[in-house]
Amino acid sequence: MTTVSNRHLHRHILILSLLLTFSILLTFSLNKTSYLRNHRRHTTNPVRTFCNYSDGKWIYDHSIPHPRYNASSCKEIYKGWNCLGNGKSNAVDVFKWRWKPNHCVLPEFNPVSFLNAYRDTSIGFVGDSLNRNMFISFFCTLKQVSGEVKKWRPAGADRGFTFLKYNLTVAYHRTNLLVRYGRWSENDNDGKLTNLGYKEGYRIDVDIPESTWAEAPTFHDILIFNTGHWWCAPSKFNPAKSPMLFFEKDLPVVPPISPDAGFDLVLKNMISYVEARKRPGSVLLFRTQSPRHFEGGDWDTGGSCMRQRPLMRKQVEELFSLENNGTNMEAQYVNVHLHKAVKGTSFSSLDITSMSEFRADAHPSNTGGKKHDDCMHWCLPGITDIWNDLFIAKLEYVKSFQLVS
Numbered sequence: 001m002t003t004v005s006n007r008h009l010h011r012h013i014l015i016l017s018l019l020l021t022f023s024i025l026l027t028f029s030l031n032k033t034s035y036l037r038n039h040r041r042h043t044t045n046p047v048r049t050f051c052n053y054s055d056g057k058w059i060y061d062h063s064i065p066h067p068r069y070n071a072s073s074c075k076e077i078y079k080g081w082n083c084l085g086n087g088k089s090n091a092v093d094v095f096k097w098r099w100k101p102n103h104c105v106l107p108e109f110n111p112v113s114f115l116n117a118y119r120d121t122s123i124g125f126v127g128d129s130l131n132r133n134m135f136i137s138f139f140c141t142l143k144q145v146s147g148e149v150k151k152w153r154p155a156g157a158d159r160g161f162t163f164l165k166y167n168l169t170v171a172y173h174r175t176n177l178l179v180r181y182g183r184w185s186e187n188d189n190d191g192k193l194t195n196l197g198y199k200e201g202y203r204i205d206v207d208i209p210e211s212t213w214a215e216a217p218t219f220h221d222i223l224i225f226n227t228g229h230w231w232c233a234p235s236k237f238n239p240a241k242s243p244m245l246f247f248e249k250d251l252p253v254v255p256p257i258s259p260d261a262g263f264d265l266v267l268k269n270m271i272s273y274v275e276a277r278k279r280p281g282s283v284l285l286f287r288t289q290s291p292r293h294f295e296g297g298d299w300d301t302g303g304s305c306m307r308q309r310p311l312m313r314k315q316v317e318e319l320f321s322l323e324n325n326g327t328n329m330e331a332q333y334v335n336v337h338l339h340k341a342v343k344g345t346s347f348s349s350l351d352i353t354s355m356s357e358f359r360a361d362a363h364p365s366n367t368g369g370k371k372h373d374d375c376m377h378w379c380l381p382g383i384t385d386i387w388n389d390l391f392i393a394k395l396e397y398v399k400s401f402q403l404v405s
């Protein structure tokens, strides 16, 4: 008796689970078909398993003979970042270090398959010069395999290019704080601030995007944002002589708020601004802060970065410790604000900070052609090539979820 009902039960479970599997497969394939029909594109290699790409190490790879691009094939490389051309002594080693995550593989950016997979797509890098550094690496890698480009300024961009054979557009939108800002003085007739004793400063509108990228969310399908260094620039936004004065809805915020609180408001408002305007099926990424490697002082007090190899883990801890006078602490500071802001939104973060902290060897240093050493931007070719590997891995990961939801 028991055996018979058990057998019945088993058969029922079997039929039920077959039906369930079938309906899941059906939903998946229906969604997938409509996605492909709507978007006319496919992902190169959907990766659905989570990997912590920040957890890894740098390995010197002798088998990398050439950089991904060079200054003669790509004029877009800014001259201060052309470490090979400027004769930085370790420039040929800089691009031979490969990032190896401990628990997975980070595939190298394949420009040919990328161009094929992302036809009719537009990609915008929005942010400060560090995002321009990443944009140049991205553009030059594609340019190496497809030379026919139209140079133009899509949607208010500082610069942009369309790869004509693929109708793939890549653009860079320059913005320091994301929002609009400008000089303010007591003559500007804001009684409230003048009454509080302010004479000069910078007016920062927490709810108005800078015009350089205001159109970007409706134009691009994929957006990579950053902001950071300018929130930590006391030489410009001097708390005593030229403080940040925040405005909202065209009125000064009183009592005045700290730069910390202003930064949070800006991130919150700009993230909502983008979310309200984004294109259907778009991918939104926020890149975490790029670390600096000044040693023995800050950028304007004789700091330098003469190292020839990536740092060891212990050296990273020393260089970025609070005791080291805070020279390089801004990365952690910015990231705390960023992580808080993107949580629960449709943005994903692109975590490049910890992998980059090791790379004290990869800045232009004293070959940047400036009065002071450049230990903030990166040599090209160099580490931003790896950021783009990570960008593409992240893009495929995010897209693999869009396919089924």
Ligand SMILES: *[C@@H]1O[C@H](CO)[C@@H](O)[C@H](O)[C@H]1NC(C)=O
Pocket (backbone or CB within 6 Å): 052, 054, 055, 056, 354
């Ligand atoms: C990823 O790895 C980094 C470096 O080891 C670590 O700091 C971070 O907490 C990890 N993140 C997650 C989500 O596990």
Ligand SMILES: *[C@@H]1O[C@H](CO)[C@@H](O)[C@H](O)[C@H]1NC(C)=O
Pocket (backbone or CB within 6 Å): 066, 069, 070, 071, 072, 073, 144
């Ligand atoms: C630069 O790239 C071009 C195109 O791939 C190649 O022909 C040339 O040899 C490279 N030059 C150097 C100096 O590596």
Ligand SMILES: *[C@@H]1O[C@H](CO)[C@@H](O)[C@H](O)[C@H]1NC(C)=O
Pocket (backbone or CB within 6 Å): 119, 120, 121, 122, 167, 169
């Ligand atoms: C080129 O790509 C854009 C998206 O970036 C799209 O809006 C446009 O229709 C495409 N043009 C053609 C001719 O397919």
Ligand SMILES: *[C@@H]1O[C@H](CO)[C@@H](O)[C@H](O)[C@H]1NC(C)=O
Pocket (backbone or CB within 6 Å): 296, 297, 323, 324, 325
């Ligand atoms: C930190 O600053 C103090 C005082 O300005 C100075 O004496 C010290 O050498 C600095 N330490 C480092 C590690 O730069």
